[in-house]
Amino acid sequence: MAVVNRIYLFSRISITPKILLDPINRVCGGRRFDSTSVSSDGEVSNSSLSTTPIIRRTLACPPEYKRVQQAWVENLNTVEEQKLGLIDLHPDVFGAQPRIDIIHENVEWQTKYRKVRYDHTKTRAEVRGGGRKPWPQKGTGKARHGSIRSPLWRGGGIAHGPRSPQTYFYMLPFYTRVHGLISCLSIKLAQDDLHVVNSLEIPTDDPKYIEDLVENRNWGPSVLLVDEIDIMPRNITAATDSILHINLMPVYGLNVFSMLKHDTLVLTMAAVNRIEEKLLYQLNRPDFMDVTKKFMLNQNG
Amino acid sequence: MSFSGKKGVDKAFAMLRTLPRVCLANVRRNPGTRIKPTRGRAQHGGDKHGAGNKGSGQRQNYMRLGYETGNNPFYLRFTYEPYYKGHHLRREYPPLSLLQLQKMIDTDRLDISQPLDLSVICNTGLYKIDPHHKHFGIQLTDEGANIFKAKVNIEVQWASEPVIAAIERNGGVITTAYFDVHSLWAIINPEGFFKKGEAIPRRMVPPQDAIEYYTNPVNRGYLADPEKISWERLVLAQKYGYQLPVLENDPDYAMLTQRKDPRQIFLGLEPGWVVNLRDRCILKPTDEQLKEFYRS
Numbered sequence: 001m002a003v004v005n006r007i008y009l010f011s012r013i014s015i016t017p018k019i020l021l022d023p024i025n026r027v028c029g030g031r032r033f034d035s036t037s038v039s040s041d042g043e044v045s046n047s048s049l050s051t052t053p054i055i056r057r058t059l060a061c062p063p064e065y066k067r068v069q070q071a072w073v074e075n076l077n078t079v080e081e082q083k084l085g086l087i088d089l090h091p092d093v094f095g096a097q098p099r100i101d102i103i104h105e106n107v108e109w110q111t112k113y114r115k116v117r118y119d120h121t122k123t124r125a126e127v128r129g130g131g132r133k134p135w136p137q138k139g140t141g142k143a144r145h146g147s148i149r150s151p152l153w154r155g156g157g158i159a160h161g162p163r164s165p166q167t168y169f170y171m172l173p174f175y176t177r178v179h180g181l182i183s184c185l186s187i188k189l190a191q192d193d194l195h196v197v198n199s200l201e202i203p204t205d206d207p208k209y210i211e212d213l214v215e216n217r218n219w220g221p222s223v224l225l226v227d228e229i230d231i232m233p234r235n236i237t238a239a240t241d242s243i244l245h246i247n248l249m250p251v252y253g254l255n256v257f258s259m260l261k262h263d264t265l266v267l268t269m270a271a272v273n274r275i276e277e278k279l280l281y282q283l284n285r286p287d288f289m290d291v292t293k294k295f296m297l298n299q300n301g
Numbered sequence: 302m303s304f305s306g307k308k309g310v311d312k313a314f315a316m317l318r319t320l321p322r323v324c325l326a327n328v329r330r331n332p333g334t335r336i337k338p339t340r341g342r343a344q345h346g347g348d349k350h351g352a353g354n355k356g357s358g359q360r361q362n363y364m365r366l367g368y369e370t371g372n373n374p375f376y377l378r379f380t381y382e383p384y385y386k387g388h389h390l391r392r393e394y395p396p397l398s399l400l401q402l403q404k405m406i407d408t409d410r411l412d413i414s415q416p417l418d419l420s421v422i423c424n425t426g427l428y429k430i431d432p433h434h435k436h437f438g439i440q441l442t443d444e445g446a447n448i449f450k451a452k453v454n455i456e457v458q459w460a461s462e463p464v465i466a467a468i469e470r471n472g473g474v475i476t477t478a479y480f481d482v483h484s485l486w487a488i489i490n491p492e493g494f495f496k497k498g499e500a501i502p503r504r505m506v507p508p509q510d511a512i513e514y515y516t517n518p519v520n521r522g523y524l525a526d527p528e529k530i531s532w533e534r535l536v537l538a539q540k541y542g543y544q545l546p547v548l549e550n551d552p553d554y555a556m557l558t559q560r561k562d563p564r565q566i567f568l569g570l571e572p573g574w575v576v577n578l579r580d581r582c583i584l585k586p587t588d589e590q591l592k593e594f595y596r597s
Contacts, residue, residue, distance in 0.1 A: 095310060097313060098314070100328050101334070103328050104330055107325060107328060186310075186314075187317060187323050190317045257325070260324050260325045260328070286425055286427070287426045289426065
């Protein structure tokens with residue numbers, strides 16, 4: 001696929017094409033687990049291990065000096081968890097520095113940027129009347145006034161009131177958003193809230209199946225299931241339709257707010273590939289200046 | 302503590318494993334970054350709001366900027382300051398050192414099995430040209446000439462003698478070529494130019510003050526006589542004291558001797574053609590008058 005042809009170059013690490021051409025089963029340094037081993041619970045029948053192939057995953061551009069992250073691949077077609085393999089995850093996406101402040105900025109942005117206020121008040125110019133000076137400047141014992149609709153007056157205009165429609169749109173810098181996503185994914189993995197499944201196929205469209213599954217595996221009450229494209233299998237769509245806290249999402253909808261709102265994040269293998277491909281590209285693209293230029297403030301000429 | 306020996310990201314993850322789940326309720330800014338929005342009221346920036354008492358300061362009735370209360374002000378004393386006179390006619394060539402070029406080649410930003418020119422170097426993203434600022438192309442500087450090891454076929458816009466020597470010493474070929482502003486916009490962002498759907502223009506000849514440079518074989522100008530260039534290669538080799546590699550014996554001879562036509566902007570594409578990126582095809586003019594025009 002196109003990913004293999006790109007040469008990813010991180011600013012501090014240089015990767016030559018020799019590494020891309022190395023055989024697939026080169027050993028990454030510092031790995032604690034052998035990726036070919038699959039440990040299973042005692043209750044799971046051995047017949048499942050002998051018939052289904054062990055799921056592996058090799059990184060297209062493995063990092064030279066960082067330890068890879070790893071995650072079990074589980075199944076969704078039984079209530080009990082069955083481990084189908086152990087896959088490698090790129091540390092730049094799933095093992096990035098967990099920046100809580102960047103995550104907060106992203107959450108703040110997501111809540112504010114589409115906010116529109118519709119409340120409205122009239123200024124002294126818009127309130128009906130008030131063109132004439134109510135009484136002469138001097139002579140009457142009264143205070144001096146120019147208009148009956150000034151903000152000082154009852155029934156007068158509002159000086160600094162809300163003006164409809166008031167928008168709070170702003171764009172967070174591009175790489176703040178990218179780092180928000182990688183921080184969030186890394187935190188989910190570190191706190192055992194990230195699960196990878198082979199696919200979203202389930203045997204029934206009964207909501208109880210999903211509830212039993214989530215209960216059995218100790219997944220958080222709210223679950224976000226992410227697949228690559230927005231067309232999901234029929235059974236899972238029907239089953240989760242009535243459950244408001246278990247939601248389906250395509251990769252293009254992945255965002256920091258949703259990942260924090262839902263306790264557990266479940267990604268399919270296809271979604272993991274797509275997310276990694278997209279985020280690694282954004283982290284290593286050579287024309288990043290052209291992308292960030294759009295969101296720079298105070299550009300003079 | 303279980304994370305005392307760990308560093309960096311590992312420490313952060315080890316801490317996170319013991320801390321409560323990160324959720325919407327417990328994310329916050331770094332301490333000190335939240336500027337509380339406060340209004341200027343009373344003693345907190347209020348009262349006179351920094352405007353002082355009476356006078357033009359409080360009444361916002363200032364003198365014009367530069368006014369010196371009647372005497373001849375500084376900004377009017379000097380009637381003639383010709384610092385930028387003719388600046389719009391001066392060409393700039395932002396420098397690119399041989400050291401940077403070698404680094405780009407070593408880190409696989411550039412593929413030296415193909416000829417290098419302005420478009421390839423701009424596509425790396427490490428070198429930028431802005432025609433709005435009167436930039437006309439690459440000036441190859443001699444920083445790193447002593448360590449330059451690559452054999453390249455490179456086309457730049459300005460090069461000095463030691464630079465030419467450094468490239469030819471390694472068996473490479475250097476050409477200096479001129480691009481007028483219209484061609485420059487096309488070559489620095491080829492994808493953007495093709496997306497416009499315009500026909501590739503003919504490259505214009507250099508202006509009066511540049512013609513001498515680009516017709517001079519000493520500078521390896523693209524308008525110079527190739528035989529004289531060969532002669533100058535020998536002369537330079539003897540001057541700098543290196544053995545001139547024989548290009549004919551080189552396996553990459555075809556690639557190294559690849560050169561653009563003086564009217565050509567892109568290698569492999571002729572003026573008049575329209576490149577269609579969406580349908581992945583090239584549209585060529587069929588009218589004889591058009592063909593004659595673009596060939597001239």
